[in-house]
Amino acid sequence: MLIFAKRPPGFIFITMRKLYFIFYFSCCTAAATAQGTDRAVKVDSLLKLISTAKEDTAKAMLLLTIGDCYQTNNQDSASFYLEKGKALSQSLHFDKGLYYYYQTNTVLSYTKGEYAIARTNATQGLVLARKLGDSSKAVAMLNNMAIIQAYFGNYKEQLQLTLEVVRAVEKMKDSAKISGAYHNLANCYHNLGQYRKGVNAASYSVNTNRIVKQKNGYINRANSTLAQCYEGLNMYDSSLHFYRIAISESQRLNDKYAEGMIYGYTCNLLAEMNRFKEMLTTAQQSLSLSKKLQSRQMMAGSLFNIAYAEYFNRNNVEAKKYIYEALNIASKDSLKDELKNTYTILSYIAAKDGDFKTSLFAKQKADSIIAASLNEEVLISTTDLEKKYETEKKEAQIKQLEAQKKVQQLSIRQKNIFNYILLGGFISLLMILLMGLSNYKQKQKLQQQRITELETEKKLTATEAVLKGEEQERTRLAKDLHDGLGGMLSGIKYSMNTMKGNLIMTPENTQAFERSIDMLDSSIKEMRRVAHNMMPEALVKFGLDSALNDFCNDINQTGALKVNYQSIGLDSAAIDQTTGITIYRIVQELLNNIMKHAAAKNAIVQVSKFNGLLSVTVEDDGKGFDPVILKGAKGIGWTNIQNRVEFLKGKLDINSQAGKGTSVLIELNT
Numbered sequence: 001m002l003i004f005a006k007r008p009p010g011f012i013f014i015t016m017r018k019l020y021f022i023f024y025f026s027c028c029t030a031a032a033t034a035q036g037t038d039r040a041v042k043v044d045s046l047l048k049l050i051s052t053a054k055e056d057t058a059k060a061m062l063l064l065t066i067g068d069c070y071q072t073n074n075q076d077s078a079s080f081y082l083e084k085g086k087a088l089s090q091s092l093h094f095d096k097g098l099y100y101y102y103q104t105n106t107v108l109s110y111t112k113g114e115y116a117i118a119r120t121n122a123t124q125g126l127v128l129a130r131k132l133g134d135s136s137k138a139v140a141m142l143n144n145m146a147i148i149q150a151y152f153g154n155y156k157e158q159l160q161l162t163l164e165v166v167r168a169v170e171k172m173k174d175s176a177k178i179s180g181a182y183h184n185l186a187n188c189y190h191n192l193g194q195y196r197k198g199v200n201a202a203s204y205s206v207n208t209n210r211i212v213k214q215k216n217g218y219i220n221r222a223n224s225t226l227a228q229c230y231e232g233l234n235m236y237d238s239s240l241h242f243y244r245i246a247i248s249e250s251q252r253l254n255d256k257y258a259e260g261m262i263y264g265y266t267c268n269l270l271a272e273m274n275r276f277k278e279m280l281t282t283a284q285q286s287l288s289l290s291k292k293l294q295s296r297q298m299m300a301g302s303l304f305n306i307a308y309a310e311y312f313n314r315n316n317v318e319a320k321k322y323i324y325e326a327l328n329i330a331s332k333d334s335l336k337d338e339l340k341n342t343y344t345i346l347s348y349i350a351a352k353d354g355d356f357k358t359s360l361f362a363k364q365k366a367d368s369i370i371a372a373s374l375n376e377e378v379l380i381s382t383t384d385l386e387k388k389y390e391t392e393k394k395e396a397q398i399k400q401l402e403a404q405k406k407v408q409q410l411s412i413r414q415k416n417i418f419n420y421i422l423l424g425g426f427i428s429l430l431m432i433l434l435m436g437l438s439n440y441k442q443k444q445k446l447q448q449q450r451i452t453e454l455e456t457e458k459k460l461t462a463t464e465a466v467l468k469g470e471e472q473e474r475t476r477l478a479k480d481l482h483d484g485l486g487g488m489l490s491g492i493k494y495s496m497n498t499m500k501g502n503l504i505m506t507p508e509n510t511q512a513f514e515r516s517i518d519m520l521d522s523s524i525k526e527m528r529r530v531a532h533n534m535m536p537e538a539l540v541k542f543g544l545d546s547a548l549n550d551f552c553n554d555i556n557q558t559g560a561l562k563v564n565y566q567s568i569g570l571d572s573a574a575i576d577q578t579t580g581i582t583i584y585r586i587v588q589e590l591l592n593n594i595m596k597h598a599a600a601k602n603a604i605v606q607v608s609k610f611n612g613l614l615s616v617t618v619e620d621d622g623k624g625f626d627p628v629i630l631k632g633a634k635g636i637g638w639t640n641i642q643n644r645v646e647f648l649k650g651k652l653d654i655n656s657q658a659g660k661g662t663s664v665l666i667e668l669n670t
Contacts, residue, residue, distance in 0.1 A: 043069045060088040060097040064104060071108045072255045075293065078108050099128040099137060106144050111257045113297045115151045122148060136177075139168045143184060150191055159188040179208035183222040186229060195232035202226035220249035224262050227269075236273050243269065260289040260298050267305040271312075280309035300329040300338040308345050311352070319349050340369045356402070364412065371416070544580035545570040545607070548587060552605055560595050561603055568608035575614070579670065582644045583607070583616060589637050590618045590664055598622025598662065609670070616666040624656045 046066050053059040063085030070078035082105050089097030102125030109118035122144045129137035146161030162185050169177040186202035189195070205222045227242035243266045250259035263286035270279035283305035290298035303326035310319035323346050330338035343366035350359035505513060539547035545567050552565040575583075587605060594600050600622030608615045630638060645652045650668030 055088065057089075057092055057094045057097060060085050060092060060094055061100070063088065064097060064100050067108075068100075068104045071104065071111070072253075072257055073293075075108060075112055075257075075295075078104075082108065095128055095132060099125055099132060102128065103137070103140065103144075106141075106148075110144075110148065110151075112295070115148060119145070119148045119152075135168070136172070139165055142168075143181065147184060147187070150187065155188065155191040158191065159185075162188050175208055175211065179205045179222070180218060182208065183218065183225060186222075186225045190225065190229050190232060193232070195229045198229035199226065199233070202229055220246045220253055220255055220258050220262070223249060224258070224265065228265060231265075231269055231272070236269060239269055240266070240273075256289055256293055257295070257298075260286050260293060260295065260302075263289065264298070264301050264305065267309070271305075271308065274312075276309045276312040280306060280313060283309055296329050296333050297335055297338070300326045300333070300335055300342075303329070304338060304341050304345065307342075307349070311345060311349055316349055316352055319345075320353075323349060336369060340366050343369070360405075360408075368416075371420075539580060539584055543570075544575050544583060547580075547584055548605065548607060551584070551588065551591075555591060555595075561591070562601060563591065563603045563605060566604070566606040568606070569610055570607060573609040573614075573670075575609075575670065579614075579648060582648055583614075583666075586641055586644050586666065587616065587618060589641050593637060594618075594620045594622060594662075598624075600661065612669055614668050614670045617663065619661065619663045621661045624658045624660050624662055626658070627654045627656055630654070 043066060046062060046069070049062060050059075050066075053062055063081050067078045067080075067082035067085060070081065082101055085097060086101040086105075088094075089101060102121045106118050106121040106125060109115070109121055122141050126138060126141040126145065129141050142161055143165045146158045146165065149155075149158040149161065162181070166178075166181045166185055169181045182201045183205035186198045186200075186205060189198035189201060202222060202225045206219065206226060209219050209222060223242045223246035227239045227246060230236075230239035230242065243262060246262045247259055247266070250256070250262060263282050267279050267283050267286065270276070270282060283302055287299065287302035287306060290296075290302050303322045307319045307322035307326060310316075310322065323342055326338065327342045327346065329335070330342055343362045347359045347362035347366065350356070350362060548567070549565050552563040555561055555563050587607075591603065591605070594603055598620050600620035603618065603620040606615075606617040642652065645666055645668075648668045650666055653665045653667075654662070655665075656662035
C-alpha cells in the first residue's frame with residue numbers, strides 16, 4: 001500500500017515560483033520608499049490631489065505614483081492607475097512618464113504571474129531608457145530582464161545580464177544599488193545550484209543594505225533569498241531563521257505579495273524538516289493572504305501545502321478537500337507546476353484511502369506533466385478528462401483494476417513511448433518550419449531594407465541635383481541682372497543726365513524728367529535687390545555669417561520685423577559653399593514665412609557651430625500654429641525647407657503652440 005508515515009522519498013514539489021526582486025535604480029516618485037502605514041497615508045494624500053490636477057505631465061506622474069504605491073497590496077488598483085497614467089503620458093508624448101509606466105508595470109505583471117507581459121514591458125522600458133539617455137534607468141530594466149529570463153529557465157542568460165548589472169552599479173559606487181544587484185546575483189547562483197556562492201552574494205546584499213541604513217524596499221526579499229540558499233546547502237535551521245526575518249520585514253514593509261510567497265517557501269522547508277503541524281499553520285497564513293491579494297497562483301500553492309500538511313498529519317479527509325480545491329484553480333488557470341504537485345499528492349491521498357484507480361490516474365497525470373511539459377491542449381482538456389474519468393470510476397470495480405494493472409502499465413508505457421516519438425517528430429518538424437519561415441522573413445526584411453536605402457539615396461541625389469540646378473540658375477540670373485540689365489539701366493541713367501544738361505525744357509518738362517530719373521534710380525535699386533537676394537554677394541565673398549547678418553539687417557531696415565541675429569563659433573568655422581548657400585536659403589524662407597503668416601513683431605536667428613555640430617534656431621513671438629497641419633501642407637516654401645534639410649542629412653524639430661510663437665531647430669553634422 002502507498003501509505004507513508006513520513007515524506008515520500010524522491011518527491012519534489014514547488015509551491016510557488018521563486019521570489020525575485022524587481023527593483024528601481026532611479027525612482028520617479030517617493031512611493032519607492034514609502035513603507036507600511038506611511039504608504040497608505042501617502043496614497044490617501046495623493047488621491048486628494050487627483051480631482052484638482054491639470055491634464056499635464058505632473059498629473060501623469062501623480063497617477064503613476066499612486067499605481068506604484070498600490071502594487072504590493074492592491075494589484076487591481078495598481079493596474080487601474082498605471083493604465084490611466086500611461087494613457088495621459090501617451091497623449092502628452094511624455095517619454096519619462098511612459099518609462100515609469102513600463103518600469104512599474106514590469107514589477108506588477110511579474111508579481112501577478114504574467115511573465116510574457118512583464119518581458120514585453122521590460123523590453124519597451126529599456127528602449128525608452130536608452131532614448132532618454134539615462135544609464136541608471138537602462139541598468140534597472142536590464143536587471144528586470146535578467147529576472148524574467150529566470151522564469152523561462154534561461155539561467156545562463158540571467159547570470160550574464162545580472163553580472164553586467166553588477167559591473168555597472170559598482171562603477172556608480174552607489175551602495176544601495178550594489179546591494180540590490182548582489183541580491184539578484186544570489187538568485188542566479190541559487191538557480192544554477194551554486195548555493196555557497198548564493199549565500200555569499202545574499203549576505204553581502206543584506207550587510208550592505210544594513211550599512212547604508214536602507215532597511216527598506218527589498219531587505220525582506222534579500223533575506224528570503226539567503227534562506228533559500230541555506231536550504232540548498234541543507235542548513236535548515238539557518239534557512240528557517242532567515243525566512244522568519246524575511247516574513248517579519250515583509251509585514252513591516254506591508255509587502256503582502258512577498259509575505260505570501262515567503263510563507264510558501266517556509267512550507268517547503270518545514271516539510272523537509274518533517275514539521276508538518278508548523279507547516280499547516282504557515283500554509284493557512286499563506287492562504288489567507290493570497291485571498292486578500294486575489295492571487296490565484298499563490299492560492300493554489302497554499303491549498304496544496306495545506307493538503308500536503310494534512311496528509312502527513314493523518315487527516316486524509318481535509319487533505320482531499322484542499323487538494324481538489326487546488327486542482328480546480330490550477331486546471332482553470334493552466335498552472336503547470338501546481339498541477340504536477342496536486343496530482344502527485346492526490347495519488348498519495350487516494351492510495352491511503354485505498355482508491356487505487358484515482359491514485360493511478362493522478363500518478364499518470366503527474367508523470368505526463370513532468371515528462372512532456374504539459375501543453376495547452378492538455379491543460380484545456382484536463383477538466384473534461386477528469387469528468388470522464390469520474391463517470392468511468394462509478395462503473396469500474398477495484399478488483400478489475402488489480403487484475404488488469406500489469407496490462408495497463410505495459411500499454412501505458414508503449415503509448416507514452418509512441419507519444420514521445422510523435423511529439424519529438426512534431427517538434428522537430430515545427431522547428432524546421434519555423435527556421436525556414438524565419439530565414440525567409442529575414443531575407444525579405446533585408447531586401448526591403450536595401451530597396452528603402454536605394455530609394456532614399458535616389459531621392460537625395462535628385463534633391464541635390466535640383467538644389468544645385470536652382471542655385472546655378474539663381475547665380476546666372478543674378479549675374480545677368482546685375483551685369484547686363486543693371487549696366488544697361490545705369491547707361492540709360494547716365495545718358496539722361498547728360499541730355500539734361502544739353503536740353504532746354506519748360507519747368508513742367510523738367511519736373512517730369514526728374515521723376516523719370518528717380519523712377520530709373522528706383523528700378524536700378526530694385527534690380528540690385530533682386531539680384532542680391534538671388535545670390536548674395538556677401539555669401540560668396542565673406543561667407544555664411546556675414547550674409548545672414550546682412551540679410552537680417554536688411555529686414556530690420558524695412559521695419560516689417562525686428563530680427564536679432566546671433567552667431568556662435570562661426571567666425572573661425574569652415575563651412576563649404578554648398579552647405580552655406582543651403583542654410584542661407586532655409587533661414588531666408590523661414591523669415592519670409594514669419595513675415596507673411598506669423599504676425600510677429602520680433603524674431604531671433606541663432607547659428608552656432610561646436611564640435612562638428614552646426615545648429616540653426618529661428619524663433620518668433622507670433623501667433624503660432626499646430627505643427628500637425630504641416631503634414632498636409634502643399635506650399636512650395638515648406639517643401640523646400642524639408643528638402644534642403646534632408647539634402648544636408650540634418651534633423652528638423654518644430655515647436656509651436658497657438659498664441660505662443662514658433663521655434664524651429666535644425667541640427668546637422670559638418
